[in-house]
Amino acid sequence: MRVVLFLAVGIGLAGCARVPSQAPAAVPVPVTVSYPVERDVTDYADFTGRTAAVDFVEVRARVSGYLDKVNFKEGALVNKDDKLFEIDPRPYRADLERAKGTVAQYDARVRRLERDYQRAKSLVARAAIGQEEYDRFESDYWEAVANLDVAKANRDLAALNVGYARITAPVSGRVSRYVVTVGNLIQSGDQNGGTLLTTIVSVDPMYAYFDVDERTVLRIRQLIREGKAKSAGQTEWPVALGLATEEGFPHHGTINFEDNQVNPRTGTLRVRGVFPNKDEALSPGFFARVRVPIGQAHQALLVTDRAIDTDQGEKVLYIVNKKHEVVSRPVRLGALHDGLREITGGLRPGEPVIVSGLQQVRPGITVEPKLLDMPVRLAANSRKSERP
Numbered sequence: 414m415r416v417v418l419f420l421a422v423g424i425g426l427a428g429c430a431r432v433p434s435q436a437p438a439a440v441p442v443p444v445t446v447s448y449p450v451e452r453d454v455t456d457y458a459d460f461t462g463r464t465a466a467v468d469f470v471e472v473r474a475r476v477s478g479y480l481d482k483v484n485f486k487e488g489a490l491v492n493k494d495d496k497l498f499e500i501d502p503r504p505y506r507a508d509l510e511r512a513k514g515t516v517a518q519y520d521a522r523v524r525r526l527e528r529d530y531q532r533a534k535s536l537v538a539r540a541a542i543g544q545e546e547y548d549r550f551e552s553d554y555w556e557a558v559a560n561l562d563v564a565k566a567n568r569d570l571a572a573l574n575v576g577y578a579r580i581t582a583p584v585s586g587r588v589s590r591y592v593v594t595v596g597n598l599i600q601s602g603d604q605n606g607g608t609l610l611t612t613i614v615s616v617d618p619m620y621a622y623f624d625v626d627e628r629t630v631l632r633i634r635q636l637i638r639e640g641k642a643k644s645a646g647q648t649e650w651p652v653a654l655g656l657a658t659e660e661g662f663p664h665h666g667t668i669n670f671e672d673n674q675v676n677p678r679t680g681t682l683r684v685r686g687v688f689p690n691k692d693e694a695l696s697p698g699f700f701a702r703v704r705v706p707i708g709q710a711h712q713a714l715l716v717t718d719r720a721i722d723t724d725q726g727e728k729v730l731y732i733v734n735k736k737h738e739v740v741s742r743p744v745r746l747g748a749l750h751d752g753l754r755e756i757t758g759g760l761r762p763g764e765p766v767i768v769s770g771l772q773q774v775r776p777g778i779t780v781e782p783k784l785l786d787m788p789v790r791l792a793a794n795s796r797k798s799e800r801p
Contacts, residue, residue, distance in 0.1 A: 441737065441780050441781040442770065442773045442774060443780070443783065444733070444767050444769060444773070444774060444780045444781070444782055444783070445768050445769035445770060445782070445785050446733050446765040446768065446783065446784055446785075447716075447717075447720075447766055447768045447784070447785055447786060448763060448764070448765060448766070448784075448787065449714040449715060449756065449760060449762065449766060449787065450714070450716070450753060451712065451713070451714060451762055452712075452713065452715070453710045453711065453712055454710065454711065454713045454715070455706045455707075455708070455709070455711075456706070456707040456747070456748050457704050457707060458625070458704070458707050459704050460623040460624065460625060460703045460704075460705070461623060461701070461702060461703065462621050462622050462700075462703050463621070463623075463698060463699065463700060463701060464619055464621050464695050464696065464697055464698060464699040465619070465620040465621070465622055465697050465698070466586070466614035466615050466616070466619065466620065466697040467615045467618060467619065467620055467687070468584045468586060468614065468615035469613075469615075469697070470583050470586075470612065471612050472498075472582075472583070472609070472610045472611045472612065472613060473601075473602040473606070473608060473609060474498070474577070474580055474599045474600070474601055474602065474608060474610065475574075475601055476500060476505065476574050476577045476578060476601050477599060477600050478501050478502075478504065478505075478578065478599055479500065479501045479597070479599070480498060480499075480500060480501075480594070480597050480598075481500060481501050481595065482498065483497070483591050483595060484496045484497055484499065485497050485588055487588070487589070488588065489588060490585075490587055490588075491585065491586065491613065492585045493581075493582055493585045494581045496579055496581050497581060497582055497588070497610070498579075498580040498591075498599075498610055499578065499579055499580070500577075500578040500580070501578070502575055502578035502579075505571065505574040505575045505578055506575055508571040509568065509571035509574075511571075512567045512568035512570075512572075513568055515564040515567065516565055516568050518564075519557060519560045519564045522557045522561075523554070523557045523558055523561050526550075526557045527554055529550050530550050530551055530554040532550075533550035534547075580610065583613070585615065586614050586616055587613065587616055588611055588612070588613050589611050589612045589614075590611065591610060591611050592609050592610055593610060614697050616696075617689065617690040618666070618687050618689050618690055619688050619690040619696075619697070620685055620686070620687055620688075621652075621654055621666075621685065621687075621703060622683060622685050623703045624676075624679065625681060625684050625705070626680065626681055627680045627681065627682070630675065630682050633707060633708075636707070636708045641708050642707075642708045642709060649667040649668075650668040650706075651665065651666075651667060652665075652666055652667060652668050652703060652704070652705050653665050653703070653704045654686065654688055654695075654702065654703050654704075655701065655702045655704075656694075656699055656700070656701060656702075657699075657700050662703075662704045664695065666686045666688035666689065667687060668684060668686050668705070670684070671683070672684070684705075713747070713750070713755045713757075714755065714756045714760050714762060715750060715754065715755055716753060716754055716766055717753060717754070718754050719768055719769070719771075719788065720766050720771070721744075721746070721754065724743075728744055729741050729742060729743050729744065730744050730756070730759070730760060730766050730767075731766070731771065731774055732760075732764050732765065732767070733765045733767060733780060733782050736779070737779050737780055737782060738777060738778070738780075739767070739774045739775065739776050739778050739779075739780055740776060742759050742764075743759050744756050744758060744759030744760055745757045745758035745759055751789065752789040753787065753789060765784065767780075767782075768785070768787070768788060
């Protein structure tokens with residue numbers, strides 16, 4: 414009986430024992446992947462600056478007198494040599510007539526003394542007059558010639574002053590308001606600077622001045638030494654400009670000046686670009702965003718910023734290998750180009766990059782990739798060339 418009881422208990426215990434179960438297989442995580450975009454890009458650097466007129470002239474009179482007329486509309490476009498102001502010319506016309514009379518007077522004296530001088534030459538040759546008398550005829554003649562030259566110079570100056578009574582535009586451009594009105598006494602420019610009448614600024618082309626930081630200057634010069642870029646003296650270095658209310662950089666010009674030294678107080682180099690301005694979209698004094706290409710175009714791999722993660726202070730991309738496993742790849746970042754970030758190191762062409770679902774992945778897990786085109790985020794910052 415005991416044997417039978419022990420067997421029954423053993424069979425019961427064996428029936429109650431649990432068989433170990435196998436863990437369920439992990440479900441692949443769905444992610445979106447894209448291939449990096451391959452195309453030629455050019456690095457850019459962005460700066461801020463101010464527009465300025467190529468020509469800026471303060472219009473002042475060359476002669477003094479009372480203002481008679483104002484011959485322009487304030488704020489209008491004027492051409493070079495257009496008549497702007499008129500000073501009362503009557504005193505200067507009187508001076509001109511007096512100077513002309515003096516010239517005629519000395520001219521007659523010269524003709525008379527020239528005849529006397531010629532007769533004296535023949536007489537002294539025959540010893541009919543003495544040398545002293547001949548010398549007097551000669552000196553009187555040449556003195557009269559000198560006086561005639563002085564009189565002609567005074568006549569020409571008087572004619573200039575008559576012309577200066579009409580104040581014309583020295584350059585073409587847009588004229589400002591007139592500072593003085595008709596009836597006021599105008600002082601000439603050689604008297605304590607003279608009376609300011611108005612100002613003129615040229616409109617086409619237009620300058621833009623901006624300051625380039627020292628690091629960018631050194632980078633550009635290094636590229637020039639390596640033959641990867643040409644200096645502004647060797648080629649026309651392009652530059653683009655956008656105003657505060659404009660999208661992108663719609664105005665295109667060239668750099669035509671750079672200063673001869675870096676400002677030690679600011680660590681920047683003053684540079685100037687020149688831009689066509691046929692439509693007068695630019696005016697002097699505007700705030701401007703300026704974009705300058707750095708180096709020549711080069712082949713680049715571009716990805717969206719959404720695909721970039723940070724691991725212990727290092728920028729990484731998550732790559733999906735042939736086994737659909739996630740691989741963490743440290744990368745070096747470049748500039749933005751049309752909303753995509755250039756990858757300058759750590760990524761090879763044709764490698765699928767995870768662009769969506771990064772929160773659910775970690776290196777080594779298996780994923781279920783869905784291939785899409787590389788997404789592009791065109792935001793305000795995509796207009797700028799940024800370094801990470």
